Amino acid sequence: MPRSVDILPADDRTNGWSALLPTRAPRSALQGDLDFDWVVVGAGYAGIAAARQLARQQPNASIALVEAGEVGENASGRNSGFAIDLPHAPSTSAESTERGRRAIRVGRFALDELDGLVKAHHIDCDWERSGRYHVAVTEEIAATVLKTYASNLEAWHEPFQWLNRKELQERLGTDYYSAAIYTPGTYLMNPAALVRGLADSLPLQVRLFENSPVVEVELNGPSPYVRTAQGRIRAGKLILTVNAFSQSFGVHRERQVPVLLFASLTSQLSDSQLALLGTDVIWGVTPAHGVAGSTLRLTRDRRLMIRQGFEYSPTLRTTEARRAKTKAMNLDLLRRRFPQLGDIKLEHFWMGWLAVSQNHAPAFGRIADNAYAASCCNGSGIVRHTAAGTLIADLALGRKNPLIDDFLIQGTANYIPPRPLRDIGVGLTLMWDMWRGRAEQ
Numbered sequence: 001m002p003r004s005v006d007i008l009p010a011d012d013r014t015n016g017w018s019a020l021l022p023t024r025a026p027r028s029a030l031q032g033d034l035d036f037d038w039v040v041v042g043a044g045y046a047g048i049a050a051a052r053q054l055a056r057q058q059p060n061a062s063i064a065l066v067e068a069g070e071v072g073e074n075a076s077g078r079n080s081g082f083a084i085d086l087p088h089a090p091s092t093s094a095e096s097t098e099r100g101r102r103a104i105r106v107g108r109f110a111l112d113e114l115d116g117l118v119k120a121h122h123i124d125c126d127w128e129r130s131g132r133y134h135v136a137v138t139e140e141i142a143a144t145v146l147k148t149y150a151s152n153l154e155a156w157h158e159p160f161q162w163l164n165r166k167e168l169q170e171r172l173g174t175d176y177y178s179a180a181i182y183t184p185g186t187y188l189m190n191p192a193a194l195v196r197g198l199a200d201s202l203p204l205q206v207r208l209f210e211n212s213p214v215v216e217v218e219l220n221g222p223s224p225y226v227r228t229a230q231g232r233i234r235a236g237k238l239i240l241t242v243n244a245f246s247q248s249f250g251v252h253r254e255r256q257v258p259v260l261l262f263a264s265l266t267s268q269l270s271d272s273q274l275a276l277l278g279t280d281v282i283w284g285v286t287p288a289h290g291v292a293g294s295t296l297r298l299t300r301d302r303r304l305m306i307r308q309g310f311e312y313s314p315t316l317r318t319t320e321a322r323r324a325k326t327k328a329m330n331l332d333l334l335r336r337r338f339p340q341l342g343d344i345k346l347e348h349f350w351m352g353w354l355a356v357s358q359n360h361a362p363a364f365g366r367i368a369d370n371a372y373a374a375s376c377c378n379g380s381g382i383v384r385h386t387a388a389g390t391l392i393a394d395l396a397l398g399r400k401n402p403l404i405d406d407f408l409i410q411g412t413a414n415y416i417p418p419r420p421l422r423d424i425g426v427g428l429t430l431m432w433d434m435w436r437g438r439a440e441q
């Protein structure tokens, strides 16, 4: 039975990263009835990687990539721009160390892939291996979360530096943090420029349709299809890579929940503000408290970026009042960290959805005879979903790839009860996490 897709992405045209880029002409929307060997739905990191892998492995196959909006305006282009090489492990047990090692293998594979593509196609996205400061505001989180992370890094034989408040002040221009762990392998970039570049460098046999929201889908049977307002694609096999929007397709509804994240970019810092900051070396900060903490960057074009605000979002929509409150909080948190900069101004404020599971594991695999899905990025999707997209294509192709086992060793997203029970459970858990971690904001 075909299914109507109930909630579609709605681009509010606020993405700060793409506002900094030249205009890009989107590819044509889908028109008419077409047949392809493969159809991939969703052109974020996962969908683009899946389409590229299908093309590599089947150079004569026809591949359609169908995107509701414009490439770069989705979460893949709205994120904080950290391509992170290392996972986080909650404990230092032997099992968790081994899982971490295998996650690192997957992560490094995806990072090498991205690095290779950026260089081969000259993707102009400020791609730079700047490393990452994983920070704690309070001594308590430094002594617990950061200490565990340090033990994990030692067990994985990964290089890192432990930095105190004074050292961080020198490097970041703020004494807000009590401690941090610096690891060198993370790349920073403008994510909208990266994902545009990846889409625009796809092999010619991949036909990308933009501004083509899928409104109906048939996942079952020998020829799955997707329908848009003006066309339909029937394919031998279908791959769904719509992450937070999977629930609208009736897929992984019971395993993942959509969450909404907010971010801001300031206007460019003046020469005198930069002098007061004390550094012009670009840096990126991720919070040790993943839910309550803030992600921060100094960009190559001298802006500060902050990602703060995290809410359960079952309707994939929010309100103006909520946006206004979060925007004010973004500005307040920047001013608290950098009082010496005086009147910091936000030039861009935006939001984006991603999917998380209760056990931080992905939702990945076959969903019908000829249909596959990779979703539930749990954050870190630049790397993780570049890997997931490549690996779901391999699974659909029947290719043996040991990285699939490495990827799945993280487990599979576990069952979450349906609404309204879920609203109470997830809503309360998030509120509790936010409250407990409020000092880490």
Ligand SMILES: Cc1cc2nc3c(=O)[nH]c(=O)nc-3n(C[C@H](O)[C@H](O)[C@H](O)COP(=O)(O)OP(=O)(O)OC[C@H]3O[C@@H](n4cnc5c(N)ncnc54)[C@H](O)[C@@H]3O)c2cc1C
Pocket: 005, 007, 008, 009, 041, 042, 043, 044, 045, 046, 047, 066, 067, 068, 069, 074, 075, 076, 077, 078, 079, 080, 081, 082, 083, 084, 212, 213, 214, 215, 241, 242, 243, 244, 245, 261, 262, 263, 307, 351, 352, 353, 354, 375, 377, 378, 379, 380, 381, 382, 383, 384, 385
């Ligand atoms: C504010 C923010 C900050 C983040 N920071 C980071 C970070 O620093 N590093 C990191 O690694 N990750 C970060 N993330 C997470 C990261 O953005 C995601 O993990 C990643 O984008 C997932 O990629 P994806 O391809 O699976 O999904 P998406 O990027 O969400 O792509 C899914 C695509 O499916 C399309 N789609 C949905 N419904 C339909 C339909 N009906 N028809 C057609 N197409 C459809 C959407 O338009 C979208 O383009 C952040 C996310 C946000 C929101």
